[in-house]
Amino acid sequence: MAEELEQSLINQLVEIALDARENSYAPYSNYRVGSALLCDDGINIYPGCNIENASYPCGLCAERVALAKAVSDGHRKFRAIAIVGSNEEICTPCGLCRQALFEFAPDLTVICCGSKGNYEIHRLNELLAAGFGSSSL
C-alpha cells in the first residue's frame, strides 16, 4: 500500500499542474492539459503540458511530457502526479500515459483534477490493472 500524500503536497502539485496548463499547445483539440510529476525524493517536481501537432499522432500528452523531462534529468522513481484538464470534469490519464508511467512507478499516486480544484486520487495499478511491465518479459 502506497503512503498517503500530505495535503500540502497535493495542493502544491495541483497548483503546479494548473500553472503548467498555461503553456499547453492545443490548437487542434482546444483541450488544454497540465501535469506535475513528483519524484521519489519528495522534492523535485516536473511540470508538463500537452503539445499537439498538425500531424495529429505526433501530439504529446502532458503526463508523458513531464515524465520525459524527469527521466532525461536522471530521475526514475516517482511518488505522485497531478493532472488537470480544461474544464470541471476530472481529467484521468489516457491509456498510453498509464502504460508509460507504469514502467517507472506502478504504485504511483494519481491526482486527477478538474479546473475548479476538485480532484480524485487513484493508484496507477488500479487505473492500469495487471499492467505490462519489465517483469512480464
Ligand code: THU
Ligand atoms: N491529453 C493529455 O495531455 N492528457 C490526458 O490524460 C488526456 C489527453 C491531451 C492529448 C490531446 O492534446 C488533448 O488532451 C485532447 O485529447
